Amino acid sequence: MDHHSTNSQSLGADLRALRRARGLTLAELAARLERSVGWLSQVERDLSEPSIDDLRQIGAVLEAPISMLFGHTPIPAEEAGLVVRRDAxxxxxxxxxxxxxxxxxxxxxxxxxxxxxxxxxxxxxxxxxxxxxxxxxxxxxxxxxxxxxxxxxxxxxxxxxxxxxxxxxxxxxxxxxxxxxxxxxxxxx
The missing domain is CATH 2.60.120.10 (Jelly Rolls)
Incomplete structure (x- = not known):
């Protein structure tokens, strides 16, 4: 399943915001996920796309529901980051x-x-x-x-x-x- 189209470059930014809200450094979160800092950094910059299992694990560590980590509805590119439709x-x-x-x-x-x-x-x-x-x-x-x-x-x-x-x-x-x-x-x- 390719959720990348629904994220419109916001997944990494959201993960970074959640990580910071939890007071975790890149290194601390990477250690808890048993992944490299480089991998996590790429995910946060939307250069690498985590799998659904990765998202489940990230969600568990950050205590955030997995549904938060990807949208349910494709967002038109011109609306991304600007408009949130009621059903999205x-x-x-x-x-x-x-x-x-x-x-x-x-x-x-x-x-x-x-x-x-x-x-x-x-x-x-x-x-x-x-x-x-x-x-x-x-x-x-x-x-x-x-x-x-x-x-x-x-x-x-x-x-x-x-x-x-x-x-x-x-x-x-x-x-x-x-x-x-x-x-x-x-x-x-």
């Missing part, structure tokens, strides 16, 4: 807790990432999240309960919020899905 968004995370996340940013090379988050009815995150980021979210539809530190808020459509490294949890105890746009800096996926 990349899925993030596992979707495990009832949260469906899709990347709105074309890739992970900006100082921030923009995510479309759908919180399914009667779902909640298992554990409190704390990450070294600044995040701002905007609720489009539904209602969402958000715990930031010791405080709990119920968000309605049109409400927005900010999290600066505080521990937080989300809960959707309602019968409707909640949809939010979430901006995170630096990118965490």
């Amino acid at each position: 968004r990349r899925r993030l995370g596992s979707g495990a807790a009832g949260l469906v996340e899709e990347l709105l940013s074309p890739d992970l090379t900006d100082d921030f990432e923009m995510v479309h988050s759908t919180f399914l009815p009667r779902s909640e995150i298992g554990e409190t999240v704390r990450r070294p980021t600044q995040e701002v979210g905007y609720l489009i539809t539904g209602r969402l309960d958000l715990e930031i530190g010791a405080r709990r808020f119920t968000l309605e459509p049109g409400d927005s919020f900010r999290i600066r490294g505080e521990p937080f949890r989300w809960i959707n105890p309602y019968d409707e899905p909640a949809v939010a746009i979430w901006v995170i800096a630096p990118p965490v996926y």
Whole structure:
């Protein structure tokens, strides 16, 4: 399977951004993959194309879903890096807790990432999240309960919020899905 056409030169840049977000050097990641620094450097510069097995291994080490590492839909060359079509968004995370996340940013090379988050009815995150980021979210539809530190808020459509490294949890105890746009800096996926 040739996924190269769908990456439009972004796979290597995304891998580099993920590696840096995890605080790993080229040498450290190469060692964990039991590959040479030269090979990994070529992959990050889109000069060498990793196999699906390579991507699985990279995904496991970087704790990123393999679906993140290649697009599902071919992207017209003139749109690559500029436009993300609704049906071509990349899925993030596992979707495990009832949260469906899709990347709105074309890739992970900006100082921030923009995510479309759908919180399914009667779902909640298992554990409190704390990450070294600044995040701002905007609720489009539904209602969402958000715990930031010791405080709990119920968000309605049109409400927005900010999290600066505080521990937080989300809960959707309602019968409707909640949809939010979430901006995170630096990118965490």
